[in-house]
Amino acid sequence: MEDSLDNRSWLRLILIISTLGSFLTPFIGSMVNLALPQIATEFSADAIQIGWIPTIFLLCSAMFLIPVGKLSDIYGRKKIFLIGITITGITSFLIPFSPSFPFLIALRGMQGIGSACIFGTSVAIVSSVFPKEQRGRALGINVTGVYAGLSLGPVIGGVLTHYLGWRSLFFILVPLCIFIIFAVTRWITVDWADDDAPPFDLAGALLYAGVVFCGIFGITSITSLEGMVSIILFFLLLPIFLSHEMRIQNPIFDIRIFKNNRVFTFSNIAALINYSATFAIGYLLSLYLQIIKGLDPQSAGLVLVSQPLMQVLFSPWAGRLSDRIEPRIIASAGMGLNAIGLFILAGVSADTMVPIIILALLFLGFGFALFSSPNTNAVMGSVQKTEYGVASGTIATMRQFGMVMSMGISLFLFTVFIGAVTIGTEQAPGFILAQRSAFIIYAVLCIIGVVISLARGRTG
Secondary structure, three states, X not given: OHHHHOOHHHHHHHHHHHHHHHHHHHHHHHHHHHHHHHHHHHHOOOHHHHHHHHHHHHHHHHHHHHHHHHHHHHHOHHXXXXXXXXXXXXXXXXXXXXXXXXXXXXXXXXXXXXXXXXHHHHHHHHHHHOOHHHHHHHHHHHHHHHHHHHHHHHHHHHHHHHHHOOHHHHHOHHHHHHHHHHHHHHHOOOOOOOOOOOOOOHHHHXXXXXXXXXXXXXXXXXXXXXXXXXXXXXXXXXXXXXXHHHHOOOOOOOOHHHHOOHHHHHHHHHHHHHHHHHOHHHHHHHHHHHHHOOOOHHHHHHHHOHHHHHHHHHHHHHHHHHHHOOHHHHHHHHHHHHHHHHHHHHOOOOOOOHHHHHHHHHHHHHHHHXXXXXXXXXXXXXXXXXXXXXXXXXHHHHHHHHHHHHHHHHHHHHHHHOOOOOOOHHHHHHHHHHHHHHHHHHHHHHHHHHHHHHOOOOOO
């Protein structure tokens, strides 16, 4: 293992494979956003139902990320990574054949579990093999894979949806999954596992999944009876889960890591806030550009690509910069730029020129690039190597939680301003009010996030 750490070709291969894995799920998500109006028309789905296509994916991913991270520490990160790629490939093949909307939602949920296996291990694998002085650069490249997926998704998704229909989006993922599986099984002979790993905390994993499900479902459905019941169950299960985790010797989610590690705690909170404030931007603007502005999916995708393109260009640089400059400074500046972009979007109306939207997305893309890889570097640099799997799963969970919170805010505002109807041009005034309210809330969250990010203290 130590000899292989000195082998540049082997390190490069590990980085390429983990980055391809990191590319997959955001690529899926950013493509699907462009297809939502077409899917809604085919399945006669209303504004609330269509929002569950991205939300169920995030919900299932968040439920499994921490348990998957723990399992990867015990049984091997390569094994769990492979399982995730396999699930993603199988569900991508099956989704186009969905006979009904509930069936499609169920498969998207399974795809979320595959995403948890990928995201819960890719960062941990990179952190396991790269030395501390190179980790920021490596993580920056890995994060670039995420943003490459976000960048190519709108362009490819827009073209495919426009010419071949929404089903083609999922079919093209299958060969990519097959290639990654082949590459891993053919060239990666090393796994990363703790030989002295403690037994898996099954009770804690089940409680954790229950807490996450009730909390997220409750937030996204808070105006319904089921949502209120879920919120009540969340507050009942949460203290039971926390008590269980504090009581046992080897918990699924060691709460003490937050109690005793200020940098880890505040960096994860910053990640939660940042994703809560930014994830739904693509979802909202995809609907806005196609339904309110009347753009086709291909044209809408070309507009949306401006944000992730900035992220691709600047993430590696930001990662390298965080190896030399205190990560909290870079990450906090990035979140400040996100706030500026969101305040610009908060002024968008039905008559707003498209170049103004692109300007806001450029601010957001640069801000996100400055935030993400330095913040991830701060998290991974604040824990021991034996905790990389849990740390990777934790920050990925914060990301997924944030994404679901972002979608939950949007779905709640849709319920208030539009209701359970299919979004069309006649709903334009209500949609604009919901979108403006969302962007104002997100901008305020970013301002709070800057304070949290600065308060984490020095890394290392």
